[in-house]
Ligand SMILES: Nc1ncnc2c1ncn2[C@@H]1O[C@H](COP(=O)(O)OP(=O)(O)OP(=O)(O)O)[C@@H](O)[C@H]1O
């Protein structure tokens with residue numbers, strides 16, 4: 001039995017996708033369509049990666065106002081790239097194959113997030129302290145990234161600017177195939193673990209009581225999150241609050257925290273917002289490059305509201 | 314049978330539990346009593362492998378708690394913690410359904426649903442089953458948590474102060490239900506209680522802790538005496554006999 | 566005893582600043598060493614037009630931001646907030662952006678005024694919210710501030726994008742002293758005036774940090790002090806954003822470090838905080854000039870790294886006392 005709300009969301013997502021593909025077609029049809037289809041695929045993939053990684057991350061950290069990016073995981077990806085630059089030297093880095101860079105980045109990110117984030121989760125630090133440290137860590141890595149970019153190439157400000165906010169307009173399509181593969185694998189794993197995630201959401205003691213291997217599950221989830229974050233960061237750049245927006249909306253729609261519902265709902269909403277928003281901005285507002293900023297803005301507001309409400313209780 | 318052998322626990326330098334050895338045979342209700350901070354919850358958490366063992370060994374039907382996979386143990390024992398902060402927004406039925414997770418890994422079968430319904434019925438939750446946990450009163454939430462542990466349908470049931478927040482009616486009701494499942498289905502129940510008279514009425518055996526040690530161990534009528542209670546709690550408690558049972562009156 | 570220790574701190578800080586001052590005069594892209602400056606007459610011009618203003622600007626900025634941070638922490642009663650990361654600077658940025666869009670020909674003074682007003686409003690909103698967050702969770706306040714600042718920043722980016730002013734925004738949002746010349750930084754002296762003003766009311770600020778009830782109990786007009794404090798914070802931040810751009814973390818780490826050394830009596834700490842702020846900013850600016858000589862790295866970027874590291878150390882190292 002498939003939930004009715006999911007069906008509606010799926011239909012909406014399909015409508016958005018079709019509109020994105022077909023509205024205002026002109027010129028060389030085959031060429032334009034291929035171009036748009038590639039971009040559509042990338043958007044869908046980024047949306048899914050952001051939404052799913054946020055759901056899983058919120059579940060393992062037992063906190064509903066977190067996204068991996070707020071905790072600085074996407075900045076870790078940047079940091080991994082910096083490390084690569086430092087190890088290889090600027091020139092070698094610039095000439096390295098993009099897919100290879102991506103793969104090394106992901107591997108480094110997985111290791112780094114286990115090394116840095118796990119102790120924080122383990123130590124059961126005060127949640128506020130953890131969040132704050134995460135945010136500052138994010139600032140640090142971003143500053144470090146721009147510092148090193150400037151040191152390597154003092155004249156090229158574009159590098160630094162390009163990385164500082166999410167941009168859905170020039171998606172890095174070269175990595176699409178590899179990224180799709182990774183997202184798909186991660187998705188299958190998450191979907192198979194959906195019931196386990198439900199139990200993890202009950203908290204550590206309850207989950208162990210119900211027979212979950214806590215450490216293994218936590219590490220596994222973090223690794224999955226790392227992969228998904230790396231995918232979205234590599235494709236469109238850092239997106240701190242997007243995931244929050246998607247998941248908060250999804251929770252509203254399905255009225256449940258059950259992962260079998262929440263994961264597809266969040267992913268579908270992500271697709272609707274991104275693809276629909278992109279279509280809208282392109283055709284109605286004539287300016288699609290600001291979509292990322294607008295959604296980030298909305299996500300930031302959602303964060304503030306959640307923080308505010310959460311602290312009231 | 315739960316065998317606890319030479320178990321000690323320390324945080325930093327303070328000893329929380331000191332060399333505890335005790336055996337709890339299969340079947341029956343064992344009450345764990347003692348003043349605040351005696352180490353009751355800590356001991357229970359160790360038995361339920363929520364904390365890693367620092368020294369000593371604990372086995373359950375011969376299975377070492379430290380090395381047996383969590384999945385296997387989850388079908389052997391269920392634990393209710395003293396304080397539970399559930400972050401999730403769940404309905405009562407969903408929460409109780411999670412008790413079936415060790416058996417069905419999330420795909421509830423008809424059999425599972427039957428057990429859930431039965432638990433909801435047993436703890437008078439059927440009217441509340443569609444409500445979200447955060448909308449319940451403290452006592453109602455406590456009953457939902459007990460129902461979840463019950464649903465796990467394990468041979469061993471470890472309950473840390475399950476009577477918290479319950480009114481007199483449900484407290485007695487819960488104790489009676491526990492007594493009944495111990496008698497009729499041969500379950501082993503270890504329960505932390507602060508009301509010595511509940512322990513006296515419903516338990517087969519009482520273990521008393523103080524300062525991280527077991528200071529008394531025996532049948533209710535052996536333990537509920539003014540002298541014994543003085544060694545456990547450190548003050549005079551008059552004891553009378555009503556209907557042939559000892560009743561402590563720590564009210565004056 | 567304590568007075569003597571405090572004086573020692575002050576003297577050391579002063580000495581360090583003096584050394585950095587001289588060093589800063591001697592470092593720059595145009596290869597003029599101190600010796601050249603001393604001899605040639607062209608050197609004097611360079612000194613007067615570029616190097617000296619730049620050095621003074623760094624000192625004024627650092628002192629101002631550190632004091633603004635100190636006051637903000639006293640008012641918010643939270644050690645982890647500062648104007649540049651809690652929305653004040655971003656509000657100022659938003660204000661100047663809006664006035665630039667609406668009235669491009671406005672004078673710098675007027676723009677600064679609007680930026681100050683915006684900063685006042687933004688900080689007011691933040692503080693109102695901060696006071697309502699539960700005091701049991703001290704980390705929520707700075708977190709709220711960081712994201713609040715981020716949201717305001719996103720709004721600014723959006724507007725700048727629409728108005729095609731992204732380049733300006735980049736200048737305001739990342740502090741940089743390389744454009745400072747004589748005649749272009751003098752607004753910063755307003756900040757110096759405010760620092761002096763803060764010193765006059767230092768005792769009252771110290772009491773304010775104890776909270777509303779304590780202040781009223783000691784006969785201080787709390788609301789009035791709140792307004793004075795807010796104005797100081799807003800104007801210092803706005804002037805800095807307009808002239809230099811956002812320099813993060815100065816107001817955060819300097820007051821905290823000084824507080825660990827000397828405690829929280831502002832009558833004693835305020836001068837040291839101001840000097841240390843100046844030292845930190847000037848040192849980071851010199852560093853930015855040297856790392857990739859002859860190119861320059863903006864002080865905002867250098868401070869982003871230095872400040873974040875110091876802040877993280879601060880978060881995880883337990884305070885020395887208490
Ligand atoms: N995480 C911890 N770190 C340090 N000390 C702890 C920790 N958990 C418990 N303790 C200490 O261990 C001792 C035993 O605690 P425990 O919770 O087992 O007591 P209890 O017998 O269950 O008491 P109560 O009747 O109040 O529930 C207490 O002194 C407590 O302060």
Ligand SMILES: [Mg+2]
Pocket residue numbers: 353354355395473
């Ligand atoms: Mg206890």
